[in-house]
Amino acid sequence: MWWYIGRRVLQMVPVILGATLLIYGMVFLQPGDPVRALFGDKPVSPSVVEQIRADYNLDKPFIVQWLLFLKGALTLDFGVNFSQEQISQVITDAMPVTFRLALMAFAFEAVLGIIFGTISGLRKGKFFDSAMLVVSLLLIAVPIFVLGFVAQFVFGIKLGWVPPTVGGDVSFQRLLLPAMVLGSVSFAYVLRLTRTSVAENLSADHVRTATAKGLKRGQVVTRHVLRNSLIPVVTFLGADFGALMAGALVTEGIFNVPGIGNELYQSIRGGDGASVVAIVTFMVLVYAVASLLVDLLYAALDPRIRYDK
Amino acid sequence: MSEPLLEIVDLQVAFGPKKKPVTAVRGASLTIYPGQTVAIVGESGSGKSTTAHAVIDLLPGNGRVVGGAIRFEGRDITHVKKDEIIALRGSSIGLVPQDPLSNLNPLWKIGFQIREALVANGVASGAEAKARAAELLTEAGLPDAERRANQYPHEFSGGMRQRALIAMGLAARPKLLIADEPTSALDVTVQKQILDHLDGLTDELGVAVMLITHDLGLAAERADHLVVMYQGRVVESGPALDILQRPEHPYTQRLVSKAPSLASQRLSSERARAEVREQAVQTAGEIAAEVAQSSQELGEGRATVIEASNLTRVFALRGSVPWQSIDFKAVDDVSFSLRRGTTTAIVGESGSGKSTVARMVLGLLPPTSGTVTFDGVDVSTLKGKDLLRLRRQMQPIFQNPYGSLDPMYSIYRTIEEPLRTHKVGTSKEREAKIRDLLDKVALPSSVMRRFPNELSGGQRQRVAIARALALDPEVVICDEAVSALDVLVQAQILELLNDLQAELGLSYLFITHDLAVVRQIADDVLVMQDGKVIEQSSVSEVFDDPRESYTRKLLDAIPGGSITLGA
Numbered sequence: 001m002w003w004y005i006g007r008r009v010l011q012m013v014p015v016i017l018g019a020t021l022l023i024y025g026m027v028f029l030q031p032g033d034p035v036r037a038l039f040g041d042k043p044v045s046p047s048v049v050e051q052i053r054a055d056y057n058l059d060k061p062f063i064v065q066w067l068l069f070l071k072g073a074l075t076l077d078f079g080v081n082f083s084q085e086q087i088s089q090v091i092t093d094a095m096p097v098t099f100r101l102a103l104m105a106f107a108f109e110a111v112l113g114i115i116f117g118t119i120s121g122l123r124k125g126k127f128f129d130s131a132m133l134v135v136s137l138l139l140i141a142v143p144i145f146v147l148g149f150v151a152q153f154v155f156g157i158k159l160g161w162v163p164p165t166v167g168g169d170v171s172f173q174r175l176l177l178p179a180m181v182l183g184s185v186s187f188a189y190v191l192r193l194t195r196t197s198v199a200e201n202l203s204a205d206h207v208r209t210a211t212a213k214g215l216k217r218g219q220v221v222t223r224h225v226l227r228n229s230l231i232p233v234v235t236f237l238g239a240d241f242g243a244l245m246a247g248a249l250v251t252e253g254i255f256n257v258p259g260i261g262n263e264l265y266q267s268i269r270g271g272d273g274a275s276v277v278a279i280v281t282f283m284v285l286v287y288a289v290a291s292l293l294v295d296l297l298y299a300a301l302d303p304r305i306r307y308d309k
Numbered sequence: 310m311s312e313p314l315l316e317i318v319d320l321q322v323a324f325g326p327k328k329k330p331v332t333a334v335r336g337a338s339l340t341i342y343p344g345q346t347v348a349i350v351g352e353s354g355s356g357k358s359t360t361a362h363a364v365i366d367l368l369p370g371n372g373r374v375v376g377g378a379i380r381f382e383g384r385d386i387t388h389v390k391k392d393e394i395i396a397l398r399g400s401s402i403g404l405v406p407q408d409p410l411s412n413l414n415p416l417w418k419i420g421f422q423i424r425e426a427l428v429a430n431g432v433a434s435g436a437e438a439k440a441r442a443a444e445l446l447t448e449a450g451l452p453d454a455e456r457r458a459n460q461y462p463h464e465f466s467g468g469m470r471q472r473a474l475i476a477m478g479l480a481a482r483p484k485l486l487i488a489d490e491p492t493s494a495l496d497v498t499v500q501k502q503i504l505d506h507l508d509g510l511t512d513e514l515g516v517a518v519m520l521i522t523h524d525l526g527l528a529a530e531r532a533d534h535l536v537v538m539y540q541g542r543v544v545e546s547g548p549a550l551d552i553l554q555r556p557e558h559p560y561t562q563r564l565v566s567k568a569p570s571l572a573s574q575r576l577s578s579e580r581a582r583a584e585v586r587e588q589a590v591q592t593a594g595e596i597a598a599e600v601a602q603s604s605q606e607l608g609e610g611r612a613t614v615i616e617a618s619n620l621t622r623v624f625a626l627r628g629s630v631p632w633q634s635i636d637f638k639a640v641d642d643v644s645f646s647l648r649r650g651t652t653t654a655i656v657g658e659s660g661s662g663k664s665t666v667a668r669m670v671l672g673l674l675p676p677t678s679g680t681v682t683f684d685g686v687d688v689s690t691l692k693g694k695d696l697l698r699l700r701r702q703m704q705p706i707f708q709n710p711y712g713s714l715d716p717m718y719s720i721y722r723t724i725e726e727p728l729r730t731h732k733v734g735t736s737k738e739r740e741a742k743i744r745d746l747l748d749k750v751a752l753p754s755s756v757m758r759r760f761p762n763e764l765s766g767g768q769r770q771r772v773a774i775a776r777a778l779a780l781d782p783e784v785v786i787c788d789e790a791v792s793a794l795d796v797l798v799q800a801q802i803l804e805l806l807n808d809l810q811a812e813l814g815l816s817y818l819f820i821t822h823d824l825a826v827v828r829q830i831a832d833d834v835l836v837m838q839d840g841k842v843i844e845q846s847s848v849s850e851v852f853d854d855p856r857e858s859y860t861r862k863l864l865d866a867i868p869g870g871s872i873t874l875g876a
Contacts, residue, residue, distance in 0.1 A: 205411040208367055212406070213426040213477060214399025223425070224414050303461040304415055 001299075005292070012288045017070075019284045020277055024066045027273035056082075056274065069277060078278040082270060087278045090263055095282070097170050098252070098259035102244040104175055105183030110237055113187045117194025117233075118226060124199045132195070136188035144247075148181045148254040165256040178255040182248055186240050193236055197229035204228070231301055238294025242287035314382060314517050315341040315364065315485055321376035322359050322368065330375065333359045335541040337377075341517050343484065346508075348520040348532035348549070350564070352795045353766075356541040357521050358407075361487045363387075364519075365402050366394045381485075400430040403483035403516075405507075407490040409470035413462040419446070419473050420458030423480055430481035442476075449476035450506045467659075468499035475507060479516070486511060489521045496658045496822050501866040504531060523795050525568045527868035529553045537561050567800035582848075585811045586651060586832055592814030593650030596783065600684070609685045614784055614816050615647040615670060619679035622665055639665045641840040642679070645833075647784065652810070652817040654827045654848075656863065657837035663820050666837075667788045670818060671705055672696070683784070701731055704777035708789035710769035714761040720772055721757040727779045746775040749812075750805060767798035774805065778813070786818045791826060803829050825867045828852060836860050 035052050053059045056079075057068055072079055078087035120129040139147070155177055156164030162177045201207060202225055210224045211217075249261030256262075260279060267275035299305045320337045323330035334356040341347045349357040362368050364379055366386075378385045381401070386394065398404075406412040413422060423442040427433045433441045439458075446454035449472040462470055471491060478486055488507065492500035508531065511518050522528050528535055529549045536546040537558065544558040556562045594612075601610030622640040640662040647653045655663045668674040670681050672688045681688040683699060691699055704727075707713040714723055724746060728739045744754050750771040761769055770790065777785055787806070791799045803826060809815060819831055827834055827848060834851045836844040836859065844857045855861045 203369065205406060205408060206414040208369075209404065209406050209412045209474070209477070210414065210422075210425070212365060212367060212398055212404035214395060214397075214429045214481065215425060216395060216429070219425075219429070223417070227416050228414065302416060303418075304463045 001296075005296075008292050008295070012285070015288060016281060016284055020069065020073075020281050021066055023277045023280045024062065024069070024273070027271070027276050028062045028065075030271060033271075065273075069274065073278075073281065079274050081267065081275045082272050087275050090275070091260065091279065091282055094258060094260040094263045097257060098245055098248050098261060100170060101175055101179055101182060101248055101252070101257060101259060102241065104172075104179035105186075105244050105248075106237070106241055108180055109183035109187035109190050109240070113190025114194050114230070114233060117191040118198050118221075118229070120191065120195040121198025121202065121229070122221065124195075129195070132191060136191050139184045139188040144181065144185060145250050145254060147184060148178075148251055151177060151181050152254060166258075167256055168258065170257070175257070178251050178257055181254075182244060182251040186244065189236065189240075190233060194229060194233050197232055198225055201225045201229045227301065231298065234297055234301060235294060238290050238297065241290045242283070245286055246283050311343060312383065313340045313380075314343045314345075315339075315519070316380040317360065317364070317377070318380070319377035320360060320363060320374065320379060322356070322363050322372060323375045324368075324370065324372045326371075332375075333372070333541055334363070337538065337541070337543050339536045339543065339546065341485065341519060344515045344517055345534065346511070346518040346520060346532045347534045347536060348522060348528035349536045349538055350522060350525050350528045351538035352523055352797055354540075355538040357538045358489055360538070361489055361519060361521050364487065365398050365404060367404075399426055399483065400432075400481045401483050401485065403478035403481070403486045405471075405474050405478040405486060405488045405491045407493065409467050409474055409495070412474055413470055415462050418459055418461055419465065423458070423473070423477050426477050426480040432481050442480075445476040445480055446473065448510065449473065449479070450502070451476075467495050468503060471495060471499075471503055472506075475503070475510070479510065479514070482514065483516065485517045485519065487519045487521070490523070491520075493523065497824065497866040497868075498658055498862060500527075500868070504868075524868055525553070525564045525796065530868050537564070563797065568796050582807070582829065582832070585807045588811040589814050590648075590650035592812070593783075593816065594814075596814050597649055600783070611685050612649055613646045614649045614684055615818065616682045617646070617666070617670060617679070618644045618682075620644070620666060620669055620676050620681065621678045622662075622669060622674065623677045638840050640669070640676075643835075643837070643840075643842050644679075645835055645842070645845065647816050647818055648832075649783075649816050650810070650814050651832040652819050652830050653833045653835065654819040654821060654831035655835045655837060656821055656824055656827060658822055660839075661837040662840040663822075663837050664788055667705070667786050667818065667820050671703065671786055672699060697731065701780045702782050703784040703786065704780065704782040705786045705788060706770075706773050706777050706790045709793055710766050710773055711761075711793075713773055714769055716761050718760075719757065720759055720761070720764075723761070723772060724776045724779055727776060731780060733780070742779065743775075746778055749778065749809065750775045765798075766794055767801060770794060770798075770802055771805070774802075774809070778809065781813075782815070784816045784818065786820070788820045789822070790819070792821060792823060799826065800829075806830060823867075824851075824863050836863065 035049050035058065050059070057065050060068070069078075076088055078091075081087050081090065116132055120132045123129050152164050155161045163174055166174045166178060207220060207224050210220050215223075245260070248257070248259055249265055251257070252259045252261040253265065260282075264276065264279045266272075267279065317337060317339050320334055321332065322334040323332045325331040337356065337360050339347060339349070349360065351357045359368065359372065362372075363374055364381075368374075374387045377387070379387050381397065386397065413419070420439065420442050423445055424438045427438045427441055432438075443454040443458050446458055451457050451469060451472050457465075457469075462473075465473065475491070478488075491507065492503050495503065504527070507518075510516075518532075520528065520532055529552070532549055534546070535549045535552045537544050537552065537560065539558075539560045545552060545556070545561045552561060553565060556565045597610035597612065599610070620640055620643040621638065624637045624639055625634040626637050643662075643666055645653060655666060657663045665674065669676045670688075672681070672691065675689060683703060686695075686699075688699065718726070721743060724743050725739055728734065728742065733739065734742065743757065747754050747756065752768060752771050752775070756764065756768070756772075761772070764772065790806075791802050794802060806817065807830060810817065817830070819827075821827065831848050834844075834846065834848055835842050836851070836857065838859055844851065844855065844860050851860060852864065855864060
């Protein structure tokens with residue numbers, strides 16, 4: 001298995017190199033001059049502009065900028081952003097918030113999605129199943145920012161059950177509603193996936209054999225249906241964790257969560273290339289690690305998959 | 310006689326919606342006494358498995374008992390509470406299911422799955438259950454059971470898995486064991502071992518067995534009492550030998566005359582084969598003469614159409630560390646020749662390398678060493694146009710008629726595809742050709758617009774044959790072409806292949822694990838074991854005077870071999 005992990009980690013190197021180059025290219029091609037934009041309508045002397053350009057290496061060719069970035073990144077020094085803050089500091093401040101939010105969303109979609117999906121699968125075609133079908137289709141169809149604003153208005157303002165925005169206090173209670181909004185679409189997918197998988201496994205031959213052994217229905221379902229059904233769900237969940245972190249951008253905006261999505265959004269608007277690349281590189285890393293974990297979990301769930309060969 | 314253990318009286322089972330039920334079993338009755346073995350024989354769709362599943366309330370989907378009674382030890386169990394059925398399962402009635410590959414949960418260790426049966430039926434628990442599970446595996450004939458119990462199903466071969474399933478079915482010492490085609494997915498030799506073992510065990514434990522099978526020869530050999538089912542009804546039942554020697558119902562008569570395991574015992578099939586060969590060789594000679602003249606066709610029109618010499622194929626398997634590899638010789642120095650208009654059969658168990666030989670002959674897999682010549686031309690040297698010509702003149706038919714037809718293609722398109730690929734004729738001519746082909750394989754032309762899932766297994770195999778014949782090949786390679794089919798359908802397809810050979814002068818390379826069908830279709834036989842040819846001679850020699858002990862073992866494994874027939 002160590003062979004496998006080593007290989008996968010090595011594979012991350014070209015992925016990250018490629019991703020940073022791609023992001024660099026895109027930021028470089030972004031229309032408008034970021035330094036000019038910094039000053040807005042205020043008049044500014046050309047020498048100051050030149051100075052800033054030189055400070056941020058913006059006067060050098062694009063490939064050189066990228067290589068300078070890589071050189072810094074090796075020592076975890078991502079430079080400073082336009083507000084003269086260390087970018088690494090910004091990331092360490094904002095990342096845990098988003099991580100917490102994504103983790104809560106993940107727990108919500110995984111636990112409830114699997115439970116409701118399993119019940120739906122076992123009662124295929126019955127009332128509960130049909131109700132869940134309607135709910136999940138609604139969640140998938142309604143855009144997340146609509147859902148976010150509606151939830152904020154209903155639960156935060158009208159009913160007052162939860163505070164409408166998060167702000168500086170990132171406690172469990174305050175993050176609860178944003179997390180549910182963030183995880184809602186994936187919850188619907190997990191539910192559908194689990195339902196289909198359970199319904200399919202229920203008619204598997206080995207389930208009939210297990211029943212014929214004299215097992216009670218509950219034992220058959222937990223041991224022989226559920227575990228087998230979870231394999232595709234786990235694959236989806238793993239890939240989704242990265243997407244949750246990146247997708248937090250919209251939710252963080254609505255609920256004013258001081259997370260990485262917010263930072264990224266500000267940096268893109270301000271043309272702050274160094275910050276954008278650093279944050280996205282981090283996201284790519286999270287994605288890569290999450291998918292490696294999924295593949296390892298996959299092997300733990302399914303004994304037919306072994307990576308030691 | 311003592312009280313019956315199981316009594317099924319006028320059982321009716323239906324599927325589908327309540328308002329429009331589809332009846333699968335219409336009035337089945339049978340009785341099993343303690344310790345007795347009763348076989349239910351019938352083709353797929355005859356309701357034999359449905360009857361068995363009704364006994365332990367395991368009907369799939371919306372299947373339900375709509376009439377009649379099932380009495381187990383005198384008590385009607387068709388309408389009892391769910392709990393009572395669960396209490397019966399495993400402890401009183403055990404099940405050995407059909408397909409060992411799909412009936413074990415791939416995610417749990419074998420030992421765990423057997424322990425479950427022990428714990429659920431209150432036989433043993435904890436460490437005791439663990440020890441008992443190993444004992445059961447040993448009893449089912451698995452060596453090294455303690456280590457084996459710690460393995461997963463995918464580390465077991467098919468035969469080993471079936472032994473594990475037998476251990477599971479007998480774990481709680483039931484009074485009745487339902488064995489649903491317990492060996493039809495296995496090689497003949499493994500089948501014999503497993504059935505022998507099952508016989509011994511059930512005799513020793515005094516367990517009654519309900520054996521479900523489509524093979525009459527097998528049923529007669531293993532059961533005291535036969536029940537023949539046809540279209541949801543019991544058409545005949547009685548002592549096994551009586552039924553075999555004096556079948557009364559027309560369906561049973563057909564079964565008796567067609568079962569390959571029984572037919573292979575008859576010399577008549579060999580005489581019929583000789584007639585086919587005579588005609589085929591003559592037609593093939595005419596074709597060869599044409600080939601020799603033509604510049605379009607590949608080859609020189611030789612009498613020996615395929616010649617394989619010293620074929621060897623080595624596969625590199627991955628070792629325990631990435632840079633290591635282990636060589637595995639799948640085929641080892643195999644030589645044979647196929648004469649025009651005749652059939653050469655390659656017989657062997659799974660893993661003997663017979664399918665690898667077929668792939669090399671077809672030019673789908675390059676041999677590591679050795680050559681295949683098609684009518685004097687070395688197959689491995691062919692490229693481009695010549696390779697396309699070879700594909701026209703040599704066509705395959707594969708085992709699984711469910712997998713080898715594209716489900717999205719209509720039958721018309723399926724058969725037209727090779728013609729289109731090789732740009733044969735106009736669309737009008739192609740249509741005429743397809744009608745002719747369907748006629749040859751005895752399918753109505755109305756199937757053209759239908760799709761594979763609307764056809765039965767036998768019909769699909771006919772379509773596959775029609776497709777193979779579309780390009781007027783000289784050689785057809787049949788890789789287990791009849792192994793997945795029911796006995797009667799198998800007999801029909803073999804007959805069809807024989808007729809086509811006589812009519813079109815085809816040469817067949819016929820690959821099978823089942824010696825029983827060989828007598829009906831082949832002239833020469835190669836017996837393969839572990840990649841080597843161990844015996845090579847004519848059919849009559851192999852059947853009447855086998856030289857190798859392995860060949861004798863294969864012959865002995867044919868079920869029903871020892872039964873003498875009245876008719």
